[in-house]
Amino acid sequence: MTTDATSFPQDARAALNNARLQGALTHLKEGFQVKRAAAFAAYPIPFESLREQGRAIKQSALAQLDELLVQFEAQASANGGKVHWARDAAEARDVVTRILKESSAKTVTKGKSMVTEEIELNPHLIANGLTPIETDLGEYIIQLRNERPSHIVAPAFHLRRSDVEESFREKHETLPPSRSLDNRPALVAEARGVLRRYFEAADAGITGANFLVAETGTAIIVTNEGNGDLTRLLPRTHIVVTGIEKVVPRLEDASVLLRLLTRSATGQEITSYVSFMSGPKRTGDADGPENFHVVLVDNGRSALVASPVHEVLQCIRCGACMNHCPVYGVIGGHAYGATYPGPLGAALDPGLDGLAKTYHLPFASSFCGRCEAVCPVKIPLTKIMRYWRGESFARGIPRSPFNTGLKLWAWAARRPNFYRRMASAAARVMRILAGKSGRIRSLPVLNGWFVARDLAKPAAESFQSQWRRRQ
Amino acid sequence: MTAARDTILATLAKGRSAVKPVPNYVLPPWTNDAPGHFMAKAKASVAEVHTLSAVDEAPESILAIMAANQLQPRLHLPSTSPLQALPWHRAPGLKIAPEPPSGNDSALSQADYGIAETGTLVFLSGPQSASSWHFRPGCEFVLLPRYGIVPRFEDIIMRIKALGRMPATLNLITGPSRTADIEQTIELGAHGPRAIHILIAG
Numbered sequence: 001m002t003t004d005a006t007s008f009p010q011d012a013r014a015a016l017n018n019a020r021l022q023g024a025l026t027h028l029k030e031g032f033q034v035k036r037a038a039a040f041a042a043y044p045i046p047f048e049s050l051r052e053q054g055r056a057i058k059q060s061a062l063a064q065l066d067e068l069l070v071q072f073e074a075q076a077s078a079n080g081g082k083v084h085w086a087r088d089a090a091e092a093r094d095v096v097t098r099i100l101k102e103s104s105a106k107t108v109t110k111g112k113s114m115v116t117e118e119i120e121l122n123p124h125l126i127a128n129g130l131t132p133i134e135t136d137l138g139e140y141i142i143q144l145r146n147e148r149p150s151h152i153v154a155p156a157f158h159l160r161r162s163d164v165e166e167s168f169r170e171k172h173e174t175l176p177p178s179r180s181l182d183n184r185p186a187l188v189a190e191a192r193g194v195l196r197r198y199f200e201a202a203d204a205g206i207t208g209a210n211f212l213v214a215e216t217g218t219a220i221i222v223t224n225e226g227n228g229d230l231t232r233l234l235p236r237t238h239i240v241v242t243g244i245e246k247v248v249p250r251l252e253d254a255s256v257l258l259r260l261l262t263r264s265a266t267g268q269e270i271t272s273y274v275s276f277m278s279g280p281k282r283t284g285d286a287d288g289p290e291n292f293h294v295v296l297v298d299n300g301r302s303a304l305v306a307s308p309v310h311e312v313l314q315c316i317r318c319g320a321c322m323n324h325c326p327v328y329g330v331i332g333g334h335a336y337g338a339t340y341p342g343p344l345g346a347a348l349d350p351g352l353d354g355l356a357k358t359y360h361l362p363f364a365s366s367f368c369g370r371c372e373a374v375c376p377v378k379i380p381l382t383k384i385m386r387y388w389r390g391e392s393f394a395r396g397i398p399r400s401p402f403n404t405g406l407k408l409w410a411w412a413a414r415r416p417n418f419y420r421r422m423a424s425a426a427a428r429v430m431r432i433l434a435g436k437s438g439r440i441r442s443l444p445v446l447n448g449w450f451v452a453r454d455l456a457k458p459a460a461e462s463f464q465s466q467w468r469r470r471q
Numbered sequence: 472m473t474a475a476r477d478t479i480l481a482t483l484a485k486g487r488s489a490v491k492p493v494p495n496y497v498l499p500p501w502t503n504d505a506p507g508h509f510m511a512k513a514k515a516s517v518a519e520v521h522t523l524s525a526v527d528e529a530p531e532s533i534l535a536i537m538a539a540n541q542l543q544p545r546l547h548l549p550s551t552s553p554l555q556a557l558p559w560h561r562a563p564g565l566k567i568a569p570e571p572p573s574g575n576d577s578a579l580s581q582a583d584y585g586i587a588e589t590g591t592l593v594f595l596s597g598p599q600s601a602s603s604w605h606f607r608p609g610c611e612f613v614l615l616p617r618y619g620i621v622p623r624f625e626d627i628i629m630r631i632k633a634l635g636r637m638p639a640t641l642n643l644i645t646g647p648s649r650t651a652d653i654e655q656t657i658e659l660g661a662h663g664p665r666a667i668h669i670l671i672a673g
Contacts, residue, residue, distance in 0.1 A: 031655035044499040056493045063490045066483035079637070085476040137661055138652035156652050164653055188650060188658045195662065196574050216637045226606045226648040226663030233603040233640070244479065251628045256496055258624075270589040272516075272649055273663070276641035286549060286601035288639050298479045306486030 002120065003353040005337035008360035015331040024158045025332055031154075032323035035267025036374070043263070054260045055378040057253045058314035065305060068214040068247045069296065075217025079279030081292040089119035092297045096121060096206065096239060097128050099293050103237045105130065105203035109195075111221065111228035112136035113208030114152055114317060115297055116241050118339045118352070121206070132206070133198045135227035137191055144171045150333035152340060153265050153319040158332055161187065195227070205231035205289070209242040210261065210316070211254045212294075218278040219294060220254055222261065224271045232277060238289035240277070244296050245313040251276075257316055260376035264318035300352040309384045312347045314377040319344075321371035321381060327364050336361060343371035347384040355388065359397045362388035420464065427458040434458075501622040505587035506671070509620045512590025516646030517659065518667040526614065526672040529554075529579075530562035533612050536668055537565070537577065542610060547572035548579050551599050554614065571607055578608035584627055585620040585671075589645055592669065593627055596640040605642055611664040617673040 015021055040047040061068060073083040084099075086092035092115075100108060108125065110116065110132050122143075125132045134143040138156035142149060144167045149155030156164070165181045168190055181187055207228050209219040219240045221228045232238045248254055262268045281288030304313055322328040322342025333341035338349045338358065346361040362385040365371075371381045393403060412419045434440045434457035441454045461469075501508055510520050523532055537544050548554055550569040559567060572578040580600070584593035592613055596602045605611060621627060624643070631637060648663030659665050 027655040031651070045497060049497060053494065053496055056491065060490050060493050063488045066480045066487065069483070070480070079639070085479055087475045087478055091475055135662070136652070137650045141652065154652060154655065157655070159653075161654050184653050184656060184658050187653060188661060192574060192660065192662060199662075218637055224649045224651070225661035227661070229606045229642070230603070230662055233606065244483075251631075252496065252625060253493070255624050255628065256498070266651070269512075270591060270643065270645050272644065272646050274591075274643040276637060276643075277639070278637040278641075279639050281596070282639050284598040285596055285639055286551065286598055287603045288596055296479075298475075298482075302479050302482035302486065305483055306488075310486070 003338040003349055003357055005349070005358045005360050008335060008337060008364065011335040011337060012331045012364070015335045020160060021158050021332050022330075024160070025329055027157070028323055028329055032267070032319070036264060036320060036323070037267075039263040039267040039269060043259075043269075050256075050260060051376050051378055053256050054316075054376050055314060057248060057256060058316070058377050059311075061248045061253070062245065062305060062310065062313050065244065065247065068249060069244060071214040072212050072217055072247050075215065076279065076292075076294055077217070079217045079292075080282075081217065081279045081294060084293060084295045086295055086297050086299070088299050089297075092119045092241065092295055092299065093121055093124040095295050096241060097124065097130070099237070099239055100125070100130055100204055101128075103204060103291060105235075105237060107198065107202045108132045109198055109202040109205045109231045109235065110134050110139070111205070111207035111223065111231040112139050112155070113206065113241055114149075114339060115208055115243050116206065117149060118299065119241075119297060121241070133195070133202070135195050135199065135231055136223070137188065137225060137227075140191060140195065141167060144168075148334070150341070151319060151322065152317055152344075158334065199230040199234050202231075202235040204237040204239060205235045206239045206241060207231050209240050209246055209294075211257060212242065212247040213249075213251055213254055213276075214247050215250050216278055218251070218276050220258075221273075221275050221277070222258065222271050223273045223275075224266070224268075226273050229273060229275055232275070233288060236289060237291040237293070238277070238280070239293045239295060241295045241297060243301055244298055245301050245315075261316050261318050264316075264320040264374065264376040304351045307351070308387055309347065309351055311379050312344075312351060312384055314379050315344055315348065316377060317344075318376055320374040320376065324370040324374050326366060326368060326370070336364070343381045343385070344379075347379070347381050347388070350388045350391070355392050355395065355397050359388075359392040362386075362392070363402075420462075424462060424465075427462065430455070430458050431460070498623065498625070499588075501587045505622050506617055506620045508587040509585050509590055510671070512587070513585075513646070513669055514590070516590050517649075518590065518646045518669050520669045520671065523670055523672045526616070527558055527561075529557055529614055529670055529672065530559050530565065532670060533579065533668075534562040534565045536612070540610075540666070542577055545577065546579050546612070547576050547604070547608065549599070549601055549604070552579075552581070553599060554579060554581055571601075571604065572609075573607065575609040576607075577610040577612065578604050579612045579614070580604055582613050582615045582669075583619060584630070585615050586622075586624055586627065586643070587620055588623045591624075591643045591645040592667075594642040594644065595638040596642075597638060602640040602642055605644055606648075606663040608664055609660070610666045610668070612668045612670065614670050614672060617671055620671075
């Protein structure tokens with residue numbers, strides 16, 4: 001999707017007043033946090049040493065990314081697959097469209113893929129006369145509603161059961177209007193039936209990849225529904241679209257990261273399906289796609305490898321940082337206006353999309369550090385957000401009242417006498433405002449701050465003045 | 472195409488840094504009673520686990536499970552499957568169908584391995600092993616020889632490396648298909664099987 005987070009403050013405010021969204025967000029705790037904590041607690045190896053391994057694997061892979069990609073390409077080609085390279089979103093869209101046209105495909109099933117969201121593949125396919133069908137239930141629901149994912153693992157996280165029923169009734173026109181859809185099993189069964197026909201009719205299938213393995217030319221996908229596998233196995237052509245940072249050297253490395261990924265994402269020791277896809281069907285194989293393509297998408301990643309924020313590329317897209325973020329927890333994913341929301345998005349989006357449209361996002365954090373504490377590959381997310389804050393200030397990117405305020409403060413802070421006089425004047429005013437109650441409940445300009453908080457009355461004498469007096 | 476490849480690799484080459492060696496992995500071995508661990512984990516994944524003293528008992532056992540679960544006595548099994556050789560006459564009334572199963576049918580397959588750590592079934596694609604059959608049926612019966620149960624996925628990797636090459640498709644399957652995409656509540660049978668019956672033989 002086109003990233004535009006310039007209206008982030010307004011969108012965040014709207015999200016805070018969206019009762020339906022606020023209801024959905026209450027599921028974060030029992031849906032994700034509790035399950036994740038239980039899964040790591042049950043594993044004999046402590047989370048800290050497991051994630052040290054995860055970080056070491058990803059850091060070592062990123063340090064030799066070019067060699068690993070070349071090795072992956074050689075192995076995937078030896079397996080009978082074809083590897084394509086795309087510098088940016090437009091090039092990636094064109095590569096996919098060309099593969100589909102060359103194989104005369106019309107209907108295309110899709111497994112869940114954030115990279116295809118990032119490159120806005122679906123609108124491009126539709127414009128080229130192709131019909132992409134999302135098959136992950138959450139992605140399918142939001143495709144019907146013409147929305148975008150609000151969470152990288154649970155895309156329809158923001159919707160209620162009744163919203164799904166409404167969409168199914170509107171879009172599944174051939175089914176009897178009198179049917180009962182007032183429970184989850186009925187909704188899941190209906191989607192299963194409708195999507196199975198698409199799987200069987202599809203000419204091509206597109207999936208993402210959670211990992212690529214250089215030594216075997218393998219793409220790995222992790223799902224619970226089995227939609228990714230039907231997307232790969234039933235059509236003639238399977239296309240994997242993924243980011244260049246997904247490659248690891250060996251199968252053993254992927255195995256360690258899988259243990260971290262599923263526990264961090266959904267609190268599962270393993271998902272129902274983990275599939276290792278190494279090329280098209282072999283001669284004599286009972287089934288499988290005849291053609292296998294892998295599209296390696298750069299789209300800003302290679303430039304980050306040597307940048308001060310290179311660690312953000314370690315991300316394995318588990319979503320734990322957003323599940324534990326107090327900011328994501330009250331505004332949800334859509335307000336971020338980007339493919340990747342939450343702390344990961346705040347660290348990654350400025351790198352992929354530039355600061356001009358994302359400068360608000362690194363500020364969408366209280367720096368409490370919960371995101372870092374749960375990150376399975378130890379990405380220093382607050383350090384990276386702080387870097388982007390500095391960059392946006394240095395480049396004077398419009399955040400005018402904030403930047404002006406910061407400049408004023410910096411000017412004052414370098415003049416200790418002036419600063420002291422101003423601070424003591426402000427304290428006197430605030431003591432008057434606090435009056436007898438001892439609390440300040442409002443101040444001009446700072447209305448937002450006082451919605452759920454108040455301020456204590458400042459002390460009669462400042463610390464510095466007391467210190468001097470008692471010396 | 473070549474231009475894209477060259478540009479990406481050139482940018483990455485500029486960003487190369489010293490590769491720090493990855494420390495040896497510290498992982499639990501799960502070697503103590505792997506089959507028992509497998510069964511407990513498979514049950515926790517909502518698979519049904521049945522034990523047979525010999526493979527030949529599979530036909531009767533499948534028919535009994537079908538009756539207990541009110542499933543039609545019709546079992547999809549590829550004509551190329553070695554399991555065609557089982558004594559199917561011992562399951563009178565059970566019809567064997569060779570065509571690919573649809574979403575409400577029952578199918579039978581044989582797993583290559585089981586992983587004790589997670590109660591996972593391992594399937595390698597091949598001439599006698601149709602990968603899509605693990606995702607098409609409503610109910611999947613899986614025959615797993617007890618000797619095929621290994622402690623961890625790392626043991627599967629060793630065996631595959633010994634074979635010399637990855638199969639086109641390697642599936643790890645743990646329990647039935649599921650989704651939590653509607654209100655974060657798990658429902659079984661999203662696209663793949665609603666139920667899995669594992670028959671451990673030997």
